[in-house]
Amino acid sequence: MNKILVIGHLNPDTDSITSAISFSFLQNQLGKNTEAVALGECNEETLFALNYFKFDAPRIIDRASNDTKDVMLVDHNEFQQAVSDISELNILAVIDHHRIANFQTASPLYYRAEAVGCTQTIILKIFKENSIAIPKNIAGLMLSGIISDTLLFKSPTCTEEDVRAAEELSSIAEVDINSYGLDLLKAGTNLSNKTAEQLIHLDAKSFEVHGKKIVVSQVNAIDFSDILSRKNEILDVLNHTISESSLDLFVFVITNILEGDSKMISAGGLINECEKAFNTKFIDNEAFLKGVVSRKKQIIPSLMDALS
Numbered sequence: 001m002n003k004i005l006v007i008g009h010l011n012p013d014t015d016s017i018t019s020a021i022s023f024s025f026l027q028n029q030l031g032k033n034t035e036a037v038a039l040g041e042c043n044e045e046t047l048f049a050l051n052y053f054k055f056d057a058p059r060i061i062d063r064a065s066n067d068t069k070d071v072m073l074v075d076h077n078e079f080q081q082a083v084s085d086i087s088e089l090n091i092l093a094v095i096d097h098h099r100i101a102n103f104q105t106a107s108p109l110y111y112r113a114e115a116v117g118c119t120q121t122i123i124l125k126i127f128k129e130n131s132i133a134i135p136k137n138i139a140g141l142m143l144s145g146i147i148s149d150t151l152l153f154k155s156p157t158c159t160e161e162d163v164r165a166a167e168e169l170s171s172i173a174e175v176d177i178n179s180y181g182l183d184l185l186k187a188g189t190n191l192s193n194k195t196a197e198q199l200i201h202l203d204a205k206s207f208e209v210h211g212k213k214i215v216v217s218q219v220n221a222i223d224f225s226d227i228l229s230r231k232n233e234i235l236d237v238l239n240h241t242i243s244e245s246s247l248d249l250f251v252f253v254i255t256n257i258l259e260g261d262s263k264m265i266s267a268g269g270l271i272n273e274c275e276k277a278f279n280t281k282f283i284d285n286e287a288f289l290k291g292v293v294s295r296k297k298q299i300i301p302s303l304m305d306a307l308s
Contacts, residue, residue: 003068004034004092005061007083009076011204012038014046014148014188018141019074019119020058023095026123027072029132034072037061039083043202045188045220049144052180053137053173064089075119078102080206095122098296102208117157120145121165139172147181148188151220154260157297185257188220196230196237200252207300210307212270214249215241218295220257227254228286231265235285238267249274249303255293262289270307277306 006024008016020036027034038058042050050057063085064071071083072093079086079102093110094103097119114122120142127134134142146166150158153166170177191199204217221227227234238250249268256262264287266274271282280287292298 001033002070004032004070004072005064005068006034006036006072006074007039007061007064008074009081009205010039011201012040012046013043013075013203014049014184015119015145016075017042017046017058018049018145019095019123021055022120022123022138022142022145023072023074023126025135025138026127026130026132030130035059035067037064043188044190045148045184046144048184048187049141049148052184053140053144055137055141074123077113078207080208095119095126097122099300116159117155117162118146118149118165120149120169121159121162124165124169134169134172136173139169140175143169143173143175143177143180144184147177147184151255151257151260151293152178152181152185154257155294155297157294185220186222189222189257191219191221191227196233199227199230200234200237200241200250205295209300209304212248212307213246214251214268214270214303215245215247216251216253216295216299216303218253218255218299220255222256222258224254224256224263228263231284231286234265235267238265242268251299251303253289253292253295253299260291260293262292263287264289273303273306277302 006020008020024034024036036058038060042057064083065085065088069090070092071089074095077094077096091105091109096113097116146162150162200217204215206215242250249270252265254263266285278289
């Protein structure tokens with residue numbers, strides 16, 4: 001039986017990694033031969049979840065065709081966020097909760113996208129639809145994905161479905177949502193050992209908006225000052241990346257998980273558009289975004305409107 005790789009997006013976050021693992025497990029229970037793989041190193045938050053529930057990090061690849069022609073995508077669909085040889089592959093399935101863009105296939109596929117806060121919420125439904133029992137450790141990873149993507153239900157992307165799914169999964173995993181959730185999110189704020197280059201690529205996503213190439217990177221923190229003390233170094237790396245990759249805009253978002261606000265460092269030729277998008281002024285390439293925590297629901301739509 002041919003192997004199928006289950007793959008999350010570039011610069012993987014907790015939902016991307018854990019969704020690949022849980023969906024691979026589900027597909028194997030249904031008789032497929034799959035392996036969850038990653039397109040980059042796991043971040044500190046993801047490593048906390050993997051260690052807590054006793055999983056090894058998935059194998060890292062940069063091309064899938066070295067292993068197989070068949071893949072399933074989780075937590076993304078846009079080709080610029082996918083494995084480098086995506087256009088050469090046979091995409092069998094996509095499970096996602098983002099906009100659909102820059103995506104096409106030569107053959108029919110199973111495509112499931114829902115307006116929820118986390119891919120794991122959708123995967124839980126698929127487990128139920130197929131009457132597949134969820135092991136305790138898999139449930140823990142699925143819960144971790146929901147907590148991470150919804151910022152423990154504080155993100156505007158969070159839905160009642162996400163909350164109900166988290167409650168169900170926490171019962172299976174036998175962990176307290178709030179206690180475990182805070183520990184998980186705090187683990188993700190431990191960035192002191194990261195270089196500026198690593199910081200801006202920890203959770204960076206590329207988009208093409210009305211012909212403009214932009215990257216939006218986001219990290220979580222419990223104190224803005226820890227990261228802003230390195231602002232000049234970060235700006236140097238942002239500007240270098242813009243030049244090297246021919247980008248129009250690179251925004252680096254620092255989200256305070258305790259206060260529910262963000263600060264944005266912006267570089268490139270679209271600062272005026274950023275000011276318009278968020279109705280604010282950038283001073284020395286920096287702006288405060290009150291109540292903004294979601295890249296998917298708040299940042300990207302605002303940028304799309306400003307660039308239209």
